Amino acid sequence: MGDLKRTPLYDLHVELGAKMVGFAGYDMPVQYPLGVMKEHLHCRGAAGLFDVSHMGQVALRAGSYEAAAKAFETLVPQDVMGLGAGRQRYGFFTNDAGGIEDDLMFANRGDHLFVVVNAACKEADIARMTAALSPDVTVEEITGRALVALQGPAAETALARLNPAVVDMAFMDFTEVELDGVACWVSRSGYTGEDGYEISIPEADAEGICRKLLAMEEVEGIGLGARDSLRLEGGLCLYGNDIDASTSPIEAALTWAIQKVRRADGDRAGGFPGADRIFGDLAEGVARKRVGLAPTGRAPMRAGTQLFAAAEGGEPIGEVTSGGFGPTYEGPVAMGYVGTAQAAVGTEIFGEVRGKRLPVTVAKMPLVPANFKR
């Protein structure tokens, strides 16, 4: 544990009484004294502040946004060139087998491309980008900034006290905003299914801005525990659990994130790793699919739970990849992969928990409707 890294907000977490755990090489708050359940409900009811400084922030520069975007399109199946200035989009790195190497957010910063990647993958991601894109593109990891997320229906009210300009931001807008006199990079986005913002702050100013937000009545600190249950209810993938190097985006139900211009009949079709496999999956269909799962009873079905078509006999048809209790859903929630034959919403299947097959219904994701600002 001695070599865990600390974010610029470490001292604040400890002062707030957080329980700290190692996560992706960082000492992170898993929960505050409020506890996972109440933190989750507070975020959906008011606003929650999350430290996500462990994630990788990377700037890609190639003289112009267009040049950086064109280069980045060789690594991802998204429409990067068509993204407007001051806009952000969800994407993922693919591999030659059409699997997902990491999922990410990227933004058009006018003269360069800004990318946020998962903590556990950031070294590999930066190495991948550097190897594939340099020297034409400069890949710079931005290490001197904290990253926080303010999420929930009261996030707008809270952040507007530091700068009313954030009210006018639309979902997935990305812009520089002065908060408390500090130039911050703010996007209207998050990973909870709620409205909210993700805010990159120079590390020396991060604690001060977070203290101001936490002093507001609407805002509570939220740890990784509730972050997980919030994203699970929101039907959002956790890299390493729900998607990985062996899952294609089509199996993962992420087809929506591959814009038409990059598909087989698009103007800039292919040109990313694994395009053949992904286009094959799109044309011919897939054998398994990521679905939402709503257990009928009260027993949570956690990651690794084997899924079956019938109450007795037969081979597993799939597996739960994330599962637990959904405080807003008020019951167990899960997601996982099932055979295409069982992937229709409403299909009743069974999950084996402690040797017993318990009923679980394939459910429309997200299990808790999203509350984005459109």
Added chain:
Amino acid sequence: MKYTEEHEWLRVEGDVVVVGITEHASEQLGDVVFVELPEAGTEVTKDEEVCVIESVKAASDILAPIDGEIVEVNEPLVDEPGKVNDDPMEGAWFFKIKPSDPSQMDDYMDENAYKEFIG
């Protein structure tokens, strides 16, 4: 009241022993969201897994602390698992067991020893 190293408390009531988990254990577990109880009438042996409780974090087993027969279970806990956090030492007992060898109770800690055990 006696305590086990598995953080169960055992309270003798007449000829039965009431079993629950300690406040310390409920705090460590976090919010409890699921409780699976044994059936009344089940014969159990010491250290057998008889209950499952799941918190927002993980599943844990409750072991039978002694040999005997489960004579009553706290059925309302199934619908209100959060009581394990709100009232672990009284209202959120799990089951009552009729010991077949009451001397097994002698193995367990008293309150002072348990307090020392959890530091």
